[in-house]
Amino acid sequence: xxxxxxxxxxxxxxxxxxxxxxxxxxxxxxxxxxxxxxxxxxxxxxxxxxxxxxxxxxxxxxxxxxxxxxxxxxxxxxxxxxxxxxxxxxxxxxxxxxxxxxxxxxxxxxxxxxxxxxxxxxxxxxxxxxxxxxxxxxxxxxxxxxxxxxxxxxxxxxxxxxxxxxxxxxxxxxxxxxxxxxxxxxxxxxxxxxxxxxxxxxxxxxxxxxxxxxxxxxxxxxxxxxxxxxxxxxxxxxxxxxxxxxxxxxxxxxxxxxxxxxxxxxxxxxxxxxxxxxxxxxxxxxxxxxxxxxxxxxxxxxxxxxxxxxxxxxxxxxxxxxxxxxxxxxxxxxxxxxxxxxxxxxxxxxxxxxxxxxxxxxxxxxxxxxxxxxxxxxxxxxxxxxxxxxxxxxxxxxxxxxxxxxxxxxxx
Amino acid sequence: xxxxxxxxxxxxxxxxxxxxxxxxxxxxxxxxxxxxxxxxxxxxxxxxxxxxxxxxxxxxxxxxxxxxxxxxxxxxxxxxxxxxxxxxxxxxxxxxxxxxxxxxxxxxxxxxxxxxxxxxxxxxxxxxxxxxxxxxxxxxxxxxxxxxxxxxxxxxxxxxxxxxxxxxxxxxxxxxxxxxxxxxxxxxxxxxxxxxxxxxxxxxxxxxxxxxxxxxxxxxxxxxxxxxxxxxxxxxxxxxxxxxxxxxxxxxxxxxxxxxxxxxxxxxxxxxxxxxxxxxxxxxxxxxxxxxxxxxxxxxxxxxxxxxxxxxxxxxxxxxxxxxxxxxxxxxxxxxxxxxxxxxxxxxxxxxxxxxxxxxxxxxxxxxxxxxxxxxxxxxxxxxxxxxxxxxxxxxxxxxxxxxxxxxxxxxxxxxxxxxxxxxxxxxxxxxxxxxxxxxxxxxxxxxxxxxxxxxxxxxxxxxxxxxxxxxxxxxxxxxxxxxxxxxxxxxxxxxxxxxxxxxxxxxxxxxxxxxxxxxxxxxxxxxxxxxxxxxxxxxxxxxxxxxxxxxxx
Numbered sequence: 001x002x003x004x005x006x007x008x009x010x011x012x013x014x015x016x017x018x019x020x021x022x023x024x025x026x027x028x029x030x031x032x033x034x035x036x037x038x039x040x041x042x043x044x045x046x047x048x049x050x051x052x053x054x055x056x057x058x059x060x061x062x063x064x065x066x067x068x069x070x071x072x073x074x075x076x077x078x079x080x081x082x083x084x085x086x087x088x089x090x091x092x093x094x095x096x097x098x099x100x101x102x103x104x105x106x107x108x109x110x111x112x113x114x115x116x117x118x119x120x121x122x123x124x125x126x127x128x129x130x131x132x133x134x135x136x137x138x139x140x141x142x143x144x145x146x147x148x149x150x151x152x153x154x155x156x157x158x159x160x161x162x163x164x165x166x167x168x169x170x171x172x173x174x175x176x177x178x179x180x181x182x183x184x185x186x187x188x189x190x191x192x193x194x195x196x197x198x199x200x201x202x203x204x205x206x207x208x209x210x211x212x213x214x215x216x217x218x219x220x221x222x223x224x225x226x227x228x229x230x231x232x233x234x235x236x237x238x239x240x241x242x243x244x245x246x247x248x249x250x251x252x253x254x255x256x257x258x259x260x261x262x263x264x265x266x267x268x269x270x271x272x273x274x275x276x277x278x279x280x281x282x283x284x285x286x287x288x289x290x291x292x293x294x295x296x297x298x299x300x301x302x303x304x305x306x307x308x309x310x311x312x313x314x315x316x317x318x319x320x321x322x323x324x325x326x327x328x329x330x331x332x333x334x335x336x337x338x339x340x341x342x343x344x345x346x347x348x349x350x351x352x353x354x355x356x357x358x359x360x361x362x363x364x365x366x367x368x369x370x371x372x373x374x375x376x377x378x379x380x381x382x383x384x385x386x387x388x389x390x391x392x393x394x395x396x397x398x399x400x401x402x403x404x405x406x407x408x409x410x411x412x
Numbered sequence: 413x414x415x416x417x418x419x420x421x422x423x424x425x426x427x428x429x430x431x432x433x434x435x436x437x438x439x440x441x442x443x444x445x446x447x448x449x450x451x452x453x454x455x456x457x458x459x460x461x462x463x464x465x466x467x468x469x470x471x472x473x474x475x476x477x478x479x480x481x482x483x484x485x486x487x488x489x490x491x492x493x494x495x496x497x498x499x500x501x502x503x504x505x506x507x508x509x510x511x512x513x514x515x516x517x518x519x520x521x522x523x524x525x526x527x528x529x530x531x532x533x534x535x536x537x538x539x540x541x542x543x544x545x546x547x548x549x550x551x552x553x554x555x556x557x558x559x560x561x562x563x564x565x566x567x568x569x570x571x572x573x574x575x576x577x578x579x580x581x582x583x584x585x586x587x588x589x590x591x592x593x594x595x596x597x598x599x600x601x602x603x604x605x606x607x608x609x610x611x612x613x614x615x616x617x618x619x620x621x622x623x624x625x626x627x628x629x630x631x632x633x634x635x636x637x638x639x640x641x642x643x644x645x646x647x648x649x650x651x652x653x654x655x656x657x658x659x660x661x662x663x664x665x666x667x668x669x670x671x672x673x674x675x676x677x678x679x680x681x682x683x684x685x686x687x688x689x690x691x692x693x694x695x696x697x698x699x700x701x702x703x704x705x706x707x708x709x710x711x712x713x714x715x716x717x718x719x720x721x722x723x724x725x726x727x728x729x730x731x732x733x734x735x736x737x738x739x740x741x742x743x744x745x746x747x748x749x750x751x752x753x754x755x756x757x758x759x760x761x762x763x764x765x766x767x768x769x770x771x772x773x774x775x776x777x778x779x780x781x782x783x784x785x786x787x788x789x790x791x792x793x794x795x796x797x798x799x800x801x802x803x804x805x806x807x808x809x810x811x812x813x814x815x816x817x818x819x820x821x822x823x824x825x826x827x828x829x830x831x832x833x834x835x836x837x838x839x840x841x842x843x844x845x846x847x848x849x850x851x852x853x854x855x856x857x858x859x860x861x862x863x864x865x866x867x868x869x870x871x872x873x874x875x876x877x878x879x880x881x882x883x884x885x886x887x888x889x890x891x892x893x894x895x896x897x898x899x900x901x902x903x904x905x906x907x908x909x910x911x912x913x914x915x916x917x918x919x920x921x922x923x924x925x926x927x928x929x930x931x932x933x934x935x936x937x938x939x940x941x942x943x944x945x946x947x948x949x950x951x952x953x954x955x956x957x958x959x960x961x962x963x964x965x966x
Contacts, residue, residue, distance in 0.1 A: 066550045067510065155510060180552075192784035194748040195777050196842065197768040197801055211787035215828065220505045226459075226468045227506030231567065232493030232522035302517030302530045370548060 020370040023062070023362075025152030026160055027311040031058075032148030034318025035359055038325035038352075039140035042336045045133050046348045047325075047356060048140045052079070054321075054359040055147040061363035063150050064370070067180065075146025079139030086135030091123050098126025098341050126340040133340075159301055162290045165251070170233070174224065178217065185216045243292065250289030257282020310365050317361035324355020413440040413606045414461060414574060419475035420631075421456055421465060430456050432631035434475070438623060440573070441604040443597065445617055445638070447647055448627030450861045451831050454610040457627060458576050461608060462489045462496035480573050494523055496574045497567025501582065503559040504552070512554075512562050513538075513547045519570040530569075537565045541595050556734040557588025561595055568599070575599065577609045581616055582858055585733040585887045586922045589616055596620075612861050615649035615890060615926050618642070619666035639663045647862045650890060650926040650939040657943040667929040674930050680949040681942060683934045684914070696723035699881045700745065700775065700850045705754035707740045707905070714740035716905040717754070722850055722881035727872050729892040729913065730885040731923060732902035738885040739780060741902065742852045745883075746777040758850060772802065776843035778836070780854040783828070785839050791830070792823035794838060795845075802846035813841035816871055833864035840871070850881045857888045869895045893917060893925035893937035913937065 032055075039051050056076075063069045091105070101122045108119035154176055158169040189212045198208050228234075257278055264275025328351045329336040335349035416436040422429040430453040438444050448454045459465040463484035466473045477484045480495050489496075497519075500506045509515045516534045525533075538544040541561045546554060551562065560580055567575065577596070581589035597620050599605040611617045618624070624641040626634045634641060639662050642652045651670040655663045658677065664670035700722040707715040714737045722728060730738050743749020745756055747763030748771065756763045758774040766774065779785070788794045795809035802808070810823070816837040821830065827838060836856055843851070853872075857865055865888070872882050872895055886892060892899060892913060899916040901909040901923070909916050914935040917923040927936050936942050 067552055153510070155514075188781065189784045191743075191748060192779050192781075194768045195746070195772065195779065196785055196798070197772050197846075208787045212784045215783070216781075222468075223500055223502065223505040224508070226464050226489075227498070227500060228508055229468060230462050230464060230489040230493060230496070230498040231508070231519045232490045232570070233508075235490040235493065235522055299521040300524050300527055300530070302514065302521055302527065302534070304527075 020368045022064070022156075022305070022369070023152070023314060023366045024160075024305040024307050024311045025154075025157035027307075027314040027366075028152040028362075029148045029157065030315035031318030031359070031362055032144045032151075034315075034320070034322040035144035035147070036141040037322035038356060038359075039137055039144060041325040041329040042352065043130075043133050043137060044336055044338055044346050044349065044352075045136055046346055047336070047352055048133070048136045050353065050356050051140050051321075051359070052143050054356060055144055057360060058363045058366075059147050059150050062366050062369060066153065068153055069150050072146060072150040075143050075150070078146075079136075079143050082139045082142065083132055083135035086131050086138070087128060090127055090131035093119055098124035098343070100125040100343055102128065126343055129340045129343075156305065159304075174221075178221065181220060182213065182217055185213045189213050189216075247289050247292045250285050250292065254282045254284075254286030254289055258286060310367055313365040314362040317358050317365075321355055321359040324358070325352050328352040328355065413442075413480060414438040414608070415476075415478040416460070416633075417476040417478065419460065419473060419477060421453070421460060421471060421473050423469070423471040426471075429631050431460070431627070431633070434633045436625065436633060436635055438606060438608065440606055441600065442606055442622040443600045443620055444606070444608045444623040444625060445614070445621035446608065446610040446625045446627065447612075447614060447645070448610075448861075449629060449647070450612075450833060450859060450864060452627045452629055453631060454627050455578055457625070457633070458578050458608060458610055459498070460484070461574065461576050462492045462498055463487065464489050464498065490522075493519060493572075494570045495572055496576060497564075497570060497572035498576045499560075499563045499567060499578065499580060501578045503556075503563035506563060507551050507559075507566075510551055512543065512549055512551060515551060515562055515566045516569050519566060523570060533569050533571075537569050540568070540598070541565045542591070555588065557584050557591050560584065560588070560592050564592070564595060572605070574606045574608065577607065579610055579612065579859075582612065583734075583855075583887075586889060587733060589887075593617065593620065612859070613649075613888065613890075614647065615651070618649055618652070619669075621665075638665050651930060653939050654927065654930065654942060658946060667926055670926070670930045677942075677946055678931055678934070681931070681934075681936070681945040684936050684941065684945075696725055697879075698722065699724050700756065700758045702745060702756045703754055705741070705744055705756060706752045707737070707744045707750055708752040709740070709750070713905050715744060715902075718902075718905070718907055720745075720900065720907070722883060724849070724879045724881055725876050726898055727876045727882040727884065727896045729896035729899040730883055730902065731887070731889075731892065731899060732908075734887075736902045737905040738902055739854055740905075742777060742854050742883065742885055743779075745850075746775045746852060747771045748777070769801070772843070772846040773848055775850040775852060776846060776848035777852045778839050778843055778854065778856060780858075782836055782839040782856075785842060786827040786835070789826055790824050791821060791827060791838060794827055794842065795823075798842040798845045804845045804847070809841050809845040812844050813838055816841055831864075832859040833867065836860070836868070837871075844875075849879070850883075851875060852883045852885075854885045855887075856884060857886050857891050865891055889917060889923050890925050892923075893928070899923075 035051055035055060039048060042048060059072050063072065102125050104122045105120035107121040110119060158172055161169045186209065189209050192212075193208055198205070261275050261277075261279025261282055264278060325336070328349060332349050332351065335347050336352055338344075338346045414437070416434045419431060419434040419436075420429050421431040434457070446454050446457055456465050456469075459469065460473065460477050461479060461484075463477070465471065467488060473485070479492065482492060482495060484492070489498075507515055508518050513534060516537055517530055520530045520533065535544075538547055541564060543558065543561050543565060546558060546562070551559065554562065560583075564575070564577070564580070575596075580592050580596070584592065593616060596607055596609070600607050600620075609617065618638055621638050623635060624638045624645075626641055626645055628634060642648055642663055642665065643656070645652075648656070651664050651667060654660075654670060655673065658673075660670075660673045662669075664673055698721050700720075702718060702720045705715055705718045705720070706713070718741060720741075730741065732738055740749060744751045745763065747756065747766060748768065751764055761770070761774060763771055763775055786794055788797060791813070792810065795813060796806070798804075798809040799806050813821070817834055821834055827835060830838060840851075840853075856868060860868065869891070872884065876882050876897075884892075884896065896913050898911065899909070899913045900907055901916060901920075909919070914928075914937055917925065917937070918928045918932070918935040921929075924932075925937055927939050927942055931942065
């Protein structure tokens, strides 16, 4: 809102920190992980919906129109699918509790060795609601992480990884570039199949799609590998194999340990005291791994993302959301982690609600996204033209300096 | 700068070497054009310069390749990254990052160049190639010409002494191709970069070349100054063929050279005979009629309110810059692509509502990446499958394929091992086996050499002669000039020009073929008819010719 007002008054120069720039990707991920942690600690459907709303508002306010930013709707759809799968799974083979029977499905008797699993039977409203909430919790976590993926360029995030993880990072970069291309070529080949009216069924149909797509993907991978090689990838960083193995071992063990430790802390049923030591030891291992890799030279980084006060504010807001929910789930478990047995409308717990609303902060404090409409000569709308006589000069390059600037001025 | 010392390259499982005893020395600051038939080893020659051949392709390289004093057998390509910059055929396939600026910096990051050096180099390169206002745009959203320039920029930031480009303009419209070539010649002249460039469409590049390297079919290489090599090269652009036929000396390489020679020729040949353009008359049978056809992709109107009628016996060219909606229009006409409005009527049936099987019998489409249609192990399997799909008698597709290729291809060859031209012929045969009366081809000339294009021209003319309506979407103005009766030009999804090819292409400096530029204002299109006319004129007396020409004009 403040932007628009500032734009309305051209006389007043915008303050420096409002300059449009992308926020540091790590800040977005900390914020999103905060939301995800918050979602993991509550089963209150109102709180979960609020977290999703917060993610949506921030995405709407601060996303660019880059290719990776166009997928947020996909995450929302994925969320809906998760809730539906969870409910259907409950209806078919869920654990029955509650008394409000909605519908009574025919029950299938299972042999003795499958005792404990029930197929069908009465479906209760309590059970359906609790399954839906459970699904909603997972959906909220996925939507939160999807928001980070939408707001921050995943490839820029990988530039922040320490030298020790450089190879892994590159592998991820290559696969990230392959994923959209693969989706594209599947679409293209499927469309091309229609031209042949291919009416194969079963494995032949799969093959008709898979063979051209995989051949295409293989060609592209080889082309990318050759391009990366001829552009100097892997040129530096020669270390002895023994040292590389040591680094790798320290890192992998350390990271697995960190995962276990984080699980221990986040899982409400185990005491934090069990998770913390594991986390501390494995974090130390990972740091040691990173330190051993330090000695090698790594590629320099062009224009590293700055970490300024908007980054501090955004990550702090994410941590605040997570912390608020962790704290309130201990203080006020009845309302933060309600059950639907007996069936009552869940109340909105005040403190966690305030905590979640802190997560809206990035919609204001994150710098606005660079305005692309100004030079949005989308593919095909404007093709820059050089002077058509350029090629008839002996030194045609002399005229080619500024064609784009001239052409884009024509775009409204 | 670059020296090939008795280089022979043999790929694994190959019967004969792809390059044989290549002796070549390219001086610093020269623009070297590599020509040769499709599959003759041009790409191999280019990739040997930084050692990608044989290091990334496999195979055996005998002899030595020395670049700026480095022997490529001792250094892997990555160690040569600051000496040789390589740009592949498809720029999108070689991008590692996804924003223009990051892509320009990637190579320097790998070379561990200090950040304070990187910034000015990126700025310089952005300006040098005229892409400064694209700096934070996603690479996938750029047009083909912009992508190609970014790809060149991304290797230039490492300040290589040699720039290697494999068909940099093959996918580009004439304007975008000029932009890219202008940027390349600027590098040669202003920075003294040595450029090695492979290209099929010689008419675009020949005039800038200092050295022409011809890769012969047997793997040997001939090289020399452009006029020497072009004197007897079988692959030659129209101006060279004109100059050779009329014994012009020195041999013209550009339209400007030829125009200086052509002052007399313009008077002797006069105006071209008025062709009885089939299909332009209202008597020809309309086979397909599109009315107010619109296609919308997201927020972009790819095709807007296009009215188009295709008549029997005509070959229509569909031209327009990259992204002007040519492909969308072809797919919408065929019925398999999306359509947001309008009607397409082929033989009384709307192609969109027909089943895919029925659709193919009405309109056949050969898509841009024609390999997408092929998925079986052998040519014979593909042909048999096509017969089954089209309810055609067994052997129909194979007969068509043999007809198109002259029966030179064995049935047990894997479709991926076919040459570009043969693969195109196979896909065309697959589509023709359903006997459609309308045939659409999307960019069929991409990657074809002059001989393959001539074959394609004959095929398309024969299809039209048999009563089909053919549409070719292409950027190749020379192909259009010799092949197509009518030309439709699209811009931003709308038809901006439509009419007989001679009228449409000669009216535009970008679309006019070389002969038309040489003989302007008379709308000659085809170099062979000009040569015939010139020889005929020479055999008669000057006065008679003048009377004939006057008679033709009235």
